Amino acid sequence: MSSTIDYAEVGLICGLEVHQQLLTERKMFCRCPAGRYTRTHDGEVLRHMRPTLSELGEYDGTALMEFKTKKNIIYLLHKENVCTYEMDDTPPFLVNQQAVDVALEQSLMLNCDIVDEVHIARKQYLDGSIPTGFQRTAIVGVNGRLPFRGRELSIVQVSVEEDSCREVSDRGHLVVWRTDRLGMPLIETVTGPDLFTPEEAAEAILLIGRVCRSTGHVRVGMGASRQDVNVSVRGGRRVEIKGVPKAGWAVRLVHGEAVRQVNLIGLRDELRGRGFTTADSIAVTSADVTGVFAASELTRLRPDEWERFVKTDSRRSGFELGAGEYCVRAVRLRGLAGTLNWPTQPDLTFAHELAGRIRVIAGLDQAPILYHSEKWPDYRGALQELRKIRSVLQCKPEDGVVVVWGPNEDTQTAVNEIRLRYLDAIDGVPNETRQPFPDGTTDFERILPGPDRMYPDTDSPPTAITRERVQGLKVALAPRPWDREARYAAAGVPARVSHYLIRRGGASLVDRLVAQAGADLKLAGFLIGERLKGLRRAGVPVHQITMERWLELFAALKERPVLGEAWDWIVRPMAESPLLTVREIVDRKLHGPEPADWRAAIPTAVEAVRSRLGGEDRPKLVRASVRGLVRALRGRVPMKDVVAAVTAAVGGHP
Amino acid sequence: MSQTPDPLKGYRGRARETLTRFGVRVWSDVHLENDTGSRFSGVILPRSETFDDLHIVIKMKNGYNVGIHVDRVNGIAEVGYKEAVYKIPEKEFPRQDSLPNVTLLGTGGTIASRLDYRTGAVIPAFTPGELYGAVPELADICNLQTKKLFGVFSENMSVEQYVVLARAIGDEIAAGVDGIVVGHGTDTMGHTAAILSFMVQSSPVPIVIVGSQRSSDRPSSDAALNLIHAVRSAAYCDIAEVQICMFGPTSDRYGLLHRGTRCRKMHSSYRSTFRTIGDIPLAIVGREKFTYLTAEYNRRDRTRQVVIDPVYDDRTTILYYYPGMRPDVVDAIVEKGYRGIVIAGTGLGHVNKPLYPAIKRAVDRGVHVVMTVQTLWGYVQMYVYDTGRDLMNLGIVPLENMIPETALMKLSWVLGHTDDRGEVRRMMLEPVAHEITQREPHNGYLIMQGGLPEIDEWIATHWK
Structure with missing residues (x-):
């Protein structure tokens, strides 16, 4: 299991979702100014999200997962850039037609077919990034193509949508969002799965960026364009790396994800080889072992250390913290020894996959989130303590052990997540959205949402796009x-x-x-x-x-x-x-145009410099003389003529 | 449903023709190809009848909807059929003998709702099973049963519904429930709360009216939390009166219990839209406890006998006075046979002089005219100015601090009992459920003015 792979051999496939903010005066569904960011706030709202049914009557998997996380969500408001629409206390106003025009123009730039009637949909997001719990979005173009490396890059669809909040912090069960960016119009360009190496992914990001920016009607600068990169390998599944800020990052991220998927497929085969094939075969039990660590040298697990953490990090019960007393919970993974250290991304192991799920879903986020038997920390008494918890759990040598800590209820959620993540592992690569980091690694963000999270927006009527409107935009196209x-x-x-x-x-x-x-x-x-x-x-x-x-x-x-x-x-x-x-x-x-007599003044100028410098270093003399003349002659006489005249005046051999 | 549903639901004219031509229908899973060769794969959705007849709507595999112009359709091939069943997962509501029994009476509104494809709008729907599926927390609070009395939006609530509702409440009380919740659209919730306060008197248990400002088809809906608050209030709260239970702040924090006769919807869309006018709310409904804000209320008492008095005369109206109002408006109302007029007057309860003769004519014809204030807060005080004294001499009854909508409900209810001028006057001025209060506390009027430094500072440091 290595970090170098042959992309063609493993069947690497990538597609992109490129988000580009549009340059409009106002936001998409209200009359707030677009592009006015603030660092402070003058109001806050506390909310929670619940899943709802899709139009076809099904709950979305992501939605249910996010409901389980029981997040308290705080929105920071500033009067300058949000109104009651962003707070979800006023229904949307009619869609900003300037935004629709720019989106249509972008679709035309991308060689798309424009849809005849634009329908606004709600795309559920229960992470709180949008206070309504859904993003208003609509397809404006489909079926486009761009010339790319001597072939075609297909554009599946272009949609226009409202931007989400910016995350301020996410600690335990409390996530804080700033609302200034919320509601700004952007387009999402979705490519086909036509990219086959990390470098192609990066290049395609740049290409789409140039297409979008050709019009001059999009925003530029930090955060104005962001992309999600979808990656899979043969036998794996689509994983979305969300919010890649720069094209250059894509190279390492795509590579890392390809390696991760290849390794997870390896783990799948290993698990199946060990007889883990059904949900029942994964047996995960746990026990409260708080007492074992009461005076441990592994100070992280001590109750007094937890109290200190809660105090210094000001974690409030019912807000950042889940319910229950402090608990160190040891988890027995029956027959799963050796899987915790199984490699995944370059330099990471399967334990990191567990940690990601525990952090997001159980809200246990104190580093390192978990300890496990295959990389138990080294301290005095380490072996005895590990042996003690193995005995409490009645572990056999072929069992793995994970330890988590925090409010009791959260540790129980964590145990269940560990079980669910192993269930996914039997199946190979789970559909996930992953968050990228500058070091090229990614971490779990949420289960990849499906079409079940789409829902028509009952607040907004559809907009018919006339042929005349499209023609008008075509004529003026950059x-x-x-x-x-x-x-x-x-x-x-x-x-x-x-x-x-x-x-x-x-x-x-x-x-x-x-x-x-x-x-x-x-x-x-x-x-x-x-x-x-x-x-x-x-x-x-x-x-x-x-x-x-x-x-x-x-x-x-x-x-x-x-x-x-x-x-x-x-x-x-x-x-x-x-x-x-x-x-x-x-x-x-x-000081005006070329002076008629500039050549006549050169010898005097050179002599002055020569007497100041002394010596006979001719190149130095030429440089110093020219430098002295620049101020008077730049833009009036071509510099090469000045250099020639000075060189001649210095005399001697060049 | 005896009618055969239309397989081309909502499609008219050319769009309908096109679907028929290609032999497809609503819910057909299709590949549609347009004149530039773009292919749209997905399910044909019903179309709202209010939209044009030029587009076919497809829900694509990725969940998005798009409309395709009929002129651009080259071909449609049906590959399957997938009718949407929009249903909240229904689970049997668990019963625990140790928990109180609460009945939820449904009138419509958005406390529970689903999509209507015909209009694209949200329509109400619920059963205990559905509610349990959507808000499982309810099972920890009480044994809930639901009765759907009617399914109307709150603007369509009227005399007929008020009577049915009052009787249904009487029946539930007689059956021994521990509390009653009424699910109601928010627009006229205040009116219903007021009329129920008169039609259902000396209730032994709480009667809690609840709705939502964001429909329950949204993740951020206030419906679930409002319902939880209302059901808890019905099951455990000590206030055995008709109350409205809705969000206090717009944040998901706590609900407020407002007295049915003193409560008004004050914002068209905010969650925290309901406000007690001229007084303070009865209680705060928190996550774990009730915080009673007053001791002046009827306590829960199972031995008390409820009085159901469901009469109503709808020949009543509110006249919202404005400068320059012409007297013939009053004449027209009288000519049409109205028996009662609530005037929402300016300031302390005034109208202009040219109206006096018309009012006199109305009173002479036996119409009962009462005065409230369009300022909503404060008392009618007709002794302060000559104009007020003149008006009283004409026979107008000043209704102290009764809010105009409550006055209309009460006048309609009173006129259901009597036409006698003296009796009407007596009943209107004798408070039944605090619709007139003797004192206005100084914190009964608070519309904080944004922009003031001290107010903005407070707002910045509290969850709105």
């Missing part, structure tokens, strides 16, 4: 990224730069500069795609420069290309002093 990339490449713009331009919205500016100011595409691509970065990083508000001023600058550049050498000197005041014209800036910052 160029597709692959078309643009080909055009830019032909003009000599490097792929890296054209990707950046498309991603950051600079490409439409470049296109207009070429079309309206007659700018050279390669030069405009370089200046906007490369030279603007430095200023932006330095905090210069370049986004405030209007299209008119850009056109003015590029018209001036066409007339006097040398101005390009003074780019920063001109663009910075353009951004910072919106009242000055480009001509005024050029005049003030550059």
